[in-house]
Amino acid sequence: MSPAPTVEFAGLTKSYGNSPVLSGMDLSIAEGEFVCLLGGSGSGKSTLLNIVAGLDHADSGSLSAPPAAVMFQESALLPWLTAAGNIGLALKLTGMPRAQRAVRTQELLKMVRLDRAGHRLVHQLSGGMKQRVALARALAQNRSLLLMDEPFSALDSITRDFLHDELEAIWRATGRTIILVTHNVREAIRLGQRVVLLSSSGGTIAGEWTVGDLQRRDALAAAALAEEIRAVLHREVHGLAEVG
Amino acid sequence: MPKLAEATSGSNRLSLRGSLRGLRSRSIVAPAITLVVVFLLWAFSAAATGNAGPVELFASLSRLWASGEIAQSVATSLGRGIPGFLLAVLVGTVLALALTRSLWLRAAVAPFMTCLLTLPTVAWVPLAILFFGVTDTTVYFVVLTGAVPAIVNGLLAGVDQIQPLHRRVGTVLGAGWFDMATHIVLPAALPSYVSGLRQGWAFSWRALMAAEIISGGQDLGLGLGTLLQRGRELDDVGGVLAAILLILLVGVVIEVLVFGPFERRLLRRRGLLTGGTR
Ligand SMILES: Nc1ncnc2c1ncn2[C@@H]1O[C@H](COP(=O)(O)OP(=O)(O)O)[C@@H](O)[C@H]1O
Ligand SMILES: [Mg+2]
Numbered sequence: 001m002s003p004a005p006t007v008e009f010a011g012l013t014k015s016y017g018n019s020p021v022l023s024g025m026d027l028s029i030a031e032g033e034f035v036c037l038l039g040g041s042g043s044g045k046s047t048l049l050n051i052v053a054g055l056d057h058a059d060s061g062s063l064s065a066p067p068a069a070v071m072f073q074e075s076a077l078l079p080w081l082t083a084a085g086n087i088g089l090a091l092k093l094t095g096m097p098r099a100q101r102a103v104r105t106q107e108l109l110k111m112v113r114l115d116r117a118g119h120r121l122v123h124q125l126s127g128g129m130k131q132r133v134a135l136a137r138a139l140a141q142n143r144s145l146l147l148m149d150e151p152f153s154a155l156d157s158i159t160r161d162f163l164h165d166e167l168e169a170i171w172r173a174t175g176r177t178i179i180l181v182t183h184n185v186r187e188a189i190r191l192g193q194r195v196v197l198l199s200s201s202g203g204t205i206a207g208e209w210t211v212g213d214l215q216r217r218d219a220l221a222a223a224a225l226a227e228e229i230r231a232v233l234h235r236e237v238h239g240l241a242e243v244g
Numbered sequence: 245m246p247k248l249a250e251a252t253s254g255s256n257r258l259s260l261r262g263s264l265r266g267l268r269s270r271s272i273v274a275p276a277i278t279l280v281v282v283f284l285l286w287a288f289s290a291a292a293t294g295n296a297g298p299v300e301l302f303a304s305l306s307r308l309w310a311s312g313e314i315a316q317s318v319a320t321s322l323g324r325g326i327p328g329f330l331l332a333v334l335v336g337t338v339l340a341l342a343l344t345r346s347l348w349l350r351a352a353v354a355p356f357m358t359c360l361l362t363l364p365t366v367a368w369v370p371l372a373i374l375f376f377g378v379t380d381t382t383v384y385f386v387v388l389t390g391a392v393p394a395i396v397n398g399l400l401a402g403v404d405q406i407q408p409l410h411r412r413v414g415t416v417l418g419a420g421w422f423d424m425a426t427h428i429v430l431p432a433a434l435p436s437y438v439s440g441l442r443q444g445w446a447f448s449w450r451a452l453m454a455a456e457i458i459s460g461g462q463d464l465g466l467g468l469g470t471l472l473q474r475g476r477e478l479d480d481v482g483g484v485l486a487a488i489l490l491i492l493l494v495g496v497v498i499e500v501l502v503f504g505p506f507e508r509r510l511l512r513r514r515g516l517l518t519g520g521t522r
Contacts, residue, residue, distance in 0.1 A: 076409050
């Protein structure tokens with residue numbers, strides 16, 4: 001029932017100048033698990049994710065993680081390429097021969113329901129479409145670990161709900177391990193099997209919740225869990241305000 | 245200038261089209277009126293003072309056309325200008341890419357490129373003639389000193405302005421330095437690179453004309469600058485005016501036919517330009 005951890009870190013620390021951002025962070029994530037990292041702004045979520053992605057280095061601590069695909073908050077699509085071009089570049093950089101790329105690109109576009117928008121230039125896509133393309137590009141890399149840094153936070157709530165459904169379907173279909181960073185409690189409960197709350201002041205983990213089948217099916221149970229998490233989150237953010 | 249970038253929703257389409265049409269006819273009609281007015285004023289003052297006027301200009305133009313000297317001089321000048329410029333593109337691009345590879349190299353070279361940019365290229369001509377005589381080497385020397393610094397600076401500025409996020413995308417997608425250069429850095433730097441190329445062309449065209457005018461004589465063949473210098477020596481104001489007009493026209497034609505459309509297409513593709521602004 002508990003598969004081997006695929007991402008594991010212990011005692012991670014990181015500071016910028018004199019201000020510590022992470023001070024002794026431990027977490028272990030199982031293969032195929034969907035974990036949401038929750039925290040107020042400035043709590044070190046992006047820093048942690050970038051370290052796991054290998055884009056940044058921790059000052060100390062141990063980390064083991066497979067190579068990851070990453071999806072950023074802002075649309076990080078390359079504006080000189082089309083939607084299909086962005087996905088095609090990711091495929092090319094995995095070493096896939098040209099002949100197979102067009103077909104695979106079309107499959108990936110279909111997976112995010114954009115099979116007719118491949119020819120569009122980036123500025124001709126809506127915010128939701130851009131993030132769909134970014135998701136397809138991340139999936140193109142075929143890596144077992146997918147890191148997502150507030151991927152939907154710039155979207156309106158209707159688009160976001162659609163994308164939540166799609167992401168969940170894709171997660172179930174592909175069996176990837178997903179770490180998704182968010183500052184939105186509702187989003188964390190909607191998507192995560194597990195919600196990990198980062199402390200706003202200490203650079204540690206302030207709480208951890210498992211989202212069960214009950215909360216998944218029942219809106220009231222979900223709301224109760226959200227209340228519980230929100231209370232801790234507010235204490236974190238508020239406590240920080242008192243200190244600062 | 246109407247703000248076109250925002251006018252994309254359906255209800256704005258009509259007014260967008262209308263203003264585009266207005267822009268286009270305005271950008272043709274208004275300068276044409278200026279030209280007519282200038283020529284009329286010039287014609288009147290020429291008639292009043294007895295100086296050369298539009299009549300002499302057009303007489304010279306038709307004489308030069310009939311003798312085939314227009315075609316010959318344009319061909320001679322472009323025959324050096326274009327290969328010289330292409331050589332400058334090659335040299336400038338390779339140099340700029342090399343400079344991005346080493347901070348030390350860049351610190352050693354880049355400031356002098358900027359210095360060179362502020363020096364009028366015509367200043368090199370006498371020196372080049374002393375060194376190389378009135379030869380093709382002189383011409384290519386001044387064309388390169390004119391164009392290379394502008395091209396290097398354009399490409400370096402483009403590389404500096406790359407969004408860090410785009411580089412991180414390259415890293416995350418697993419690009420090594422070669423893929424990073426070809427798929428991320430060069431495309432991202434392209435708009436700035438193209439304006440460097442455009443400036444480089446303008447500088448090298450001016451440098452070429454300066455070389456032809458200063459070297460005078462026929463040693464370089466009959467170019468547009470030679471035509472101008474010959475007009476001066478023969479006291480032929482109409483010929484001088486015709487040469488000036490031709491030098492201007494070649495510059496404008498290259499700008500309008502080559503750089504303008506290329507740059508507009510580039511920017512429109514990235515959503516940085518949704519209507520005509522020229
Ligand atoms: N490159 C950096 N240099 C200095 N401080 C940084 C840098 N990156 C992040 N920080 C600081 O580290 C803290 C955590 O940042 P971040 O991980 O981006 O937070 P989050 O993603 O949770 O909003 C913030 O206080 C931020 O100001
Ligand atoms: Mg962040």
